[in-house]
Amino acid sequence: MAHSTAYRSLLLLCAVACLICASSGQTCKSQNFTSNFFQTCQDLPVLDAFLHWTYSPSNSTLDIAYWATPGSAGGWVAWAINPTATGMVGSQAIVGYVVSGKVNVITTNLSSYKPSMQNESLSFPVSNLAGQSSGKDIILFATLTLPTKNSTVNLVWQTGPMSGGVPSKHPFDEANLKSMKTLDLLSGQNTTTSGGDQNTTTSGGGQNTTTSGGVSKIRRKNLTFLANSFLFDLIVLLSVLAFYII
Template sequence: MASATQHRRTFPLAILLLATLVPMRAAAAAGGASKASCEGEKFPAGRSYAHCAALPYLGAALHWTYDAKAASLSVAFVAKPAGADGAGWVSWAINPTGDGMKGAQALVAFKGASSSAYVVNTYNVTGYRPLGSASTPIAFKATDLAADESGGEVRLYGKLQLRPGMQVVNHIWQVGSAVTSGAPAKHAFANENLEAKGKLVLAGGSLAPAPAPSPERAAGGQSAKSSGNGAPSGGKQSTAAAGTYVSAPVLMLLALAGFLAIV
């Protein structure tokens, strides 16, 4: 039988093990919920996508189909604007030169200044300055631009003509709370906004693991969960939000190791 000294030494180890297991299980559960939410999106007739992923920040989801032969990427980005009563804008972008906002080739959906209908502008984000009310040319030919609203979320649609041979792209996404003088106003700078970026595997139907948040951002808010609207469309492959999850067998082995250490 272990001595009292051994029990005192192994007790902190057991506490540490339990503290590690709880967030791992929570992350796994969150991954399952994300998978269900992106599969549940129901789009208007004529719009369907091969893959979907619940993104890890801003309660957003991405649906996409990539035609490798034609280098054509069709997307539907779904997110809730940050303003009260659905006011604001949503955006999804590819950055061919980096992983941040500067250099992003963006699609932005918002309500026009004189209309309740959504418009979709393209912006080449060359620096940290306000966007205008008119589109600017981007590096990829953009067609089929449209947006609608469902259940308080804005769904942004578009097709981009990429360069042949592209397999993985840096993508970023964002939401804002206001549109001023017909132009998207600046977004918030909370943890969720700053970390809303990652890598998208075009043909593989997956998200590459995102880098861990920097220590000064790790204490930021948590993302809201995206919820689906209707029955899932056939043939869609779902990918959980980028992250690291631990399988059940690994959890059992870790638990057994903790038990043996105590007894």
């Protein structure tokens, strides 16, 4: 009987481990929108964040959806473009947080290392601001008219706690200090930055849903689906065995 109980406990532990593995595989390609379509998406390297975008070089407009998990319950998320430099200071930010069950979205100018985080106009036009929640995640939508026709932009993204109904300063953990990079909106090429200094290493992290090379991307998506299906079936099997084994 003791062996049976131990074996049952082991099976349940395996099922839980498989469930954790299955739930931790979120990528931008696995995220769906009900009424928005974006040409390209990218998994940002830190802070459980993802960027979806469509860039129109003819008029320098950028439609984005920023999908992120707050670092703490009830916290805020933010995504920004810095039109003048790399790093936080000078960034033009879109911030979202939940108020009474709805996502409140504001824009704010990060003019110093102690920004007001109050709602204010940005240095370039922004429209179609919206926000929604998906489980514990927050999704921000916006259309930006970029100040230049240069497709390369300096990105900053962040998360932090709320204090008195106002976004408070973010943590200074390693991930929070590395949440910036330069991105080419056309090619998806990245240049990571650290502490405001640009790193010369580039990588192609953009995943385009409309351009060539779609066969390999569809194959990767199908493999991800099959892997998740296998994990789900394994969880069910282990759970059944755990409750019916003698």
